Amino acid sequence: MTSFDSIASRLAEQAIELPSWAFGNSGTRFKVFGTPGTPRTPQEKIADAAQVNKYTALSPSVALHIPWDKVDDFSELRSFAQDLGVELGTVNSNTFQDDAYKFGSLTHTDAAVRQKAIDHHFECIDVMDATGSRDLKIWLADGTNYPGQGDLRGRQDRLADSLAKIYARIGEEQRLVLEYKFFEPAFYHTDIPDWGTSYAQVAALGERALVCLDTGHHAPGTNIEFIVMQLLRLGKLGSFDFNSRFYADDDLIVGAADPFQLFRILFEVVRGGGYGADSGVAFMLDQCHNVEDKIPGQIRSVLNVQEMTARALLVDSVALKAAQDAGDVLGANGILMDAFYTDVRADLAAWRESRGLNGDPMAAYAASGYQQKIAEDRVGGVQAGWGA
Ligand code: PSV
Ligand code: MN
Numbered sequence: 001m002t003s004f005d006s007i008a009s010r011l012a013e014q015a016i017e018l019p020s021w022a023f024g025n026s027g028t029r030f031k032v033f034g035t036p037g038t039p040r041t042p043q044e045k046i047a048d049a050a051q052v053n054k055y056t057a058l059s060p061s062v063a064l065h066i067p068w069d070k071v072d073d074f075s076e077l078r079s080f081a082q083d084l085g086v087e088l089g090t091v092n093s094n095t096f097q098d099d100a101y102k103f104g105s106l107t108h109t110d111a112a113v114r115q116k117a118i119d120h121h122f123e124c125i126d127v128m129d130a131t132g133s134r135d136l137k138i139w140l141a142d143g144t145n146y147p148g149q150g151d152l153r154g155r156q157d158r159l160a161d162s163l164a165k166i167y168a169r170i171g172e173e174q175r176l177v178l179e180y181k182f183f184e185p186a187f188y189h190t191d192i193p194d195w196g197t198s199y200a201q202v203a204a205l206g207e208r209a210l211v212c213l214d215t216g217h218h219a220p221g222t223n224i225e226f227i228v229m230q231l232l233r234l235g236k237l238g239s240f241d242f243n244s245r246f247y248a249d250d251d252l253i254v255g256a257a258d259p260f261q262l263f264r265i266l267f268e269v270v271r272g273g274g275y276g277a278d279s280g281v282a283f284m285l286d287q288c289h290n291v292e293d294k295i296p297g298q299i300r301s302v303l304n305v306q307e308m309t310a311r312a313l314l315v316d317s318v319a320l321k322a323a324q325d326a327g328d329v330l331g332a333n334g335i336l337m338d339a340f341y342t343d344v345r346a347d348l349a350a351w352r353e354s355r356g357l358n359g360d361p362m363a364a365y366a367a368s369g370y371q372q373k374i375a376e377d378r379v380g381g382v383q384a385g386w387g388a
Pocket of ligand 2: 139179214241286
């Protein structure tokens with residue numbers, strides 16, 4: 001098997017963007033629990049995200065959600081983030097919380113509603129210009145609940161038309177990433193249910209339009225690594241929203257529900273050239289921490305991604321190809337499993353220490369007193385959560 005030393009330099013290339021919303025309160029339709037210390041402002045969310053990077057050096061940027069993270073001056077917010085050692089990253093649009101969008105946004109039959117949704121994306125692009133963000137991420141809640149409720153074809157055509165207007169506005173250095181999700185909040189159909197639909201839509205737009213793959217947005221049993229392979233093969237994998245799920249769109253800590261699946265995905269990422277700064281594939285988290293502390297939840301998440309990335313890099317690709325070509329079924333499978341079963345935690349701790357970090361970021365954060373400090377300091381105001 002490949003040695004840890006030989007992959008160590010590649011680990012330094014890893015960057016995992018954090019979602020600002022992971023630091024706010026979240027929950028289910030039954031209850032959203034508040035937690036002492038939860039941020040009340042975009043600045044406090046960014047400060048918490050910077051803590052994750054401080055202890056892991058894995059998360060140099062924070063994704064924003066508009067309007068949840070709206071501020072008067074985004075250039076100022078950018079400087080605020082930079083002073084804390086992080087950049088502002090992907091801008092996520094939101095066309096799912098306004099009454100006007102009850103029957104759709106970019107797909108709506110009413111041109112005025114479509115224009116409202118398009119204008120919102122123009123506003124997001126203005127934010128990106130001020131923050132220096134590269135990616136505009138679009139996830140739509142559009143869809144229908146009952147057969148016959150909407151004209152599936154007409155909605156798809158209007159979507160293409162709306163997306164073309166948004167794409168025409170993004171800058172030369174900017175990209176549009178289009179996320180798919182097979183259900184929820186609409187239950188009969190969603191307008192972008194799968195990678196094929198997202199691919200068809202972005203392929204029609206142009207080179208700087210790509211697919212965003214959210215690992216939680218697939219039916220149980222879906223072979224997600226196959227989709228990763230295909231999108232990389234087609235040059236259309238723009239970004240990941242990492243999280244994990246047991247049942248639905250649970251948004252749990254990546255690698256928690258099925259570490260082996262995360263390994264298989266990352267193996268295909270490495271295999272297909274999707275890993276590293278030049279690959280054009282952005283790693284992001286899209287998670288919520290309903291019952292656990294949010295900052296340690298995010299630290300655990302980026303460490304899980306790093307751990308499985310290291311294991312994926314350890315796969316002896318030369319031996320694997322030889323076994324595959326020779327039809328050695330169990331030999332090939334064994335080579336992959338050897339890497340998966342390798343415990344890299346001690347090596348990663350030593351690797352961190354060699355870079356001046358604490359070998360155990362979870363313990364270092366817990367000992368820092370930051371959690372107690374924000375719990376004491378952040379009194380009054382309204383805690384951030386879905387919708388703010
Ligand atoms: C809703 O499912 C969702 O989690 C999508 O995955 C988006 O990426 C995220 O919300 C933010 O809008
Ligand atoms: Mn997502």
